[in-house]
Amino acid sequence: MQYMNQTSADEPRLIQTVSAINLQIKDLIAERLSCVWVEGEISNLAQPASGHIYFSLKDSQAQLRCVMFRASRRQLPFKPENGLQVVVRAKASLYEPRGDLQLIVEHMEEAGFGALQRQYEALKKKLHSEGLFANALKQPLPFCPQDIAIITSAIGAALQDFLKVAQRRYPNCSKSIYAVPVQGDSAAPAVTQALACINRHASADVIAIIRGGGSIEDLWAFNDERLALAIAASNIPVVTGIGHEIDFTIADFVADRRAPTPSVAAELICPEQAALQLQFEHSATKLTQLLVHQHSTKVQTLDWLGRRLNQLDPAKLITRQKQYLEQIIDRLERTIDDSCKQSKISLDALAHRLSRENPQHTLTQSRSQLTEIVKSLHTLTHQHLQKRHYRLQLSANSMHVVSPLxxxxxxxxxxxxxxxxxxxxxxxxxxxxxxxxxxxxxxxxxxxxxxxxxxxxxxxxxxxxxxx
Known part of the structure; x- marks a missing residue:
């Protein structure tokens, strides 16, 4: 609402309401600041049950009120919290009832190291779940490589450290250098292309990917998913020596061997020539001892086989079998003769026992014994009856004495x-x-x-x- 007011005849004034001014300001802000990127630190974070989040973005000199509605919040890959440094894409707006300027946030991501670390952990988790870190996929390194392919920067100190150690330990192998950028957006594609070229021509026994130390941003090219897949698909063993001992990249996890530094990578790949000489001498000594032992064993075996062959001569075998058969026949005859004699003795003893235990003789003895037993039974019965009669007579006399009759x-x-x-x-x-x-x-x-x-x-x- 607006109206004219005059303080004098020639000085008209346009007076407007607060709502009208706020509306005009809102339109101006929406027109000029419809999409802005802002970096700042989250503070005064509020997360009500509605699902929206309210917070302030601040730096060392100022702050802005912000709101992120529920639909946009659901797309966040992380949980906002106070003190977190973020970058937001938003549109500026004016909250008319209070005249407060605010940012309506449509997108939010972590700023600096935090965002990179979150991407690193997400890719690491994904590749691990796909099995690219499994020990079963790791290829063994060649014992004495004849050609080493080195993927690195041509002007970096890492290459010089690697070549110095390799020359000292194993100077006889050839080394092919594939110069690539090791930092920036073009680094990962260049390293991936070099890997493909080496595998396509099979021109090396082992591949070394090396780089000196740096920040996470400097080493970020080696956290590229396509590079990790190329390393995993390599038919030639890959050794990484990226950064320092505390630096771990995705390429380190996928490689067949990981070295903490380029120098250690050279030590893993190149055997020490002096140690090899000692090992060869030791192996030669062991081989000689083994050959001597095997020769002695073979001679002994041949001698034993000769004696065995002599023992297995058919004529001698027949003679031994004949002697053995004659011994068996002699033992059988003696056994039969002894058995017959023993049977005759047993038969005579049985005949004597049978005559001694003739049933007729036994029956006569039994009859005589029975007659004697009958006589004894009659005598004992008569004596027993006399005793009973005498006792009965005594009892009758005793009863007669006391009888009432x-x-x-x-x-x-x-x-x-x-x-x-x-x-x-x-x-x-x-x-x-x-x-x-x-x-x-x-x-x-x-x-x-x-x-x-x-x-x-x-x-x-x-x-x-x-x-x-």
Missing amino acids: NTLKRGYSITTTDQTQPLANIDRIEVGQRVITHFAQGQIISRVESTSSDNLISDITDQTQKDA
Whole structure:
């Protein structure tokens, strides 16, 4: 909204609202800064649940507010964090409600070393998963190479170090130098092309890829994927000597052998001539000893075979077999004769035993023994019955003495109730009760008129004893 206002007759003023000014500024920014690349350090990072991220990009003198919407954030290959140095592609915009200038970030990547290191780790992981680092793919180095192909810069110190060590250790081999750039964008294609050329002509026994030390940016050409694939596909063994001991490139992992420096690469490839001379002399000595030993062994074997052949002469074999057969026949005859004699002795012993154990003789003896046993049985039975009879007579006499009948014969009687229960005292008798008195001959049936406790039997017994 705008309107005219006059402070005087000839001085008109155009007055605008804050919203209108902000809109104009936003349009100007969008027109002039629709796509910008900005490098800075992330700070004040906020990551709400909406998926958007809000942060500030700062340098030593200023800062800018930034927003990265969820769709763009999903494309990030890394996780943003405070303090991380990044490069962003963005468009500038004005947040009208507050009049704040901000960058809408569409793309973000790590700046400097961090980005290169992340690319390095990603390629290393990929090639490792494809099996290019496997030990099974590593080719052995030739023992005494006749031709060494060296891929390096023609003016670098690395080449001189390599040649110096190779000349000192193994001066007799030839060396072919393939001069290539070892730094910059053209380095990786040049090294890859040199590898292909050497393999195509098969002009070397081993390939050395060497370079002096430097920063990660300087060595970055040796982290190229196409170069790594070319090294892995090489039919000729490849040795790398790139940088210093602490420097590791993708080419080092794919190569058949990795040396920490160019000088060490020369030591791996070139055997030491003096050591080879000693080894050859030692091998010659061992070979001579082996030949002498084998000759001695062969002579001994030949001598043994001659003796063996003499022993295996057919005429001698037949003679030995005949002697052996005669010995067997003689032993068989002696064995049969001894067996017959032993059988005769056993037969005589059995005949004697049979005559001694004649069944008729045994039966007669058994009958005689049976007769004696029967007689003894009769005698023992008669004696046993007499003893039993005597014991029975004694028992009968003893029973007769104590028998109630014998008592009755002596003049006594036994009085019982109607139920034939003996009455030993008057306690069990009642006046008027019917009782039966038994004598030796007969009985009396009576009824009780009275009872008395006087013991007449004792008196009679006492009187009888006095009369006696």
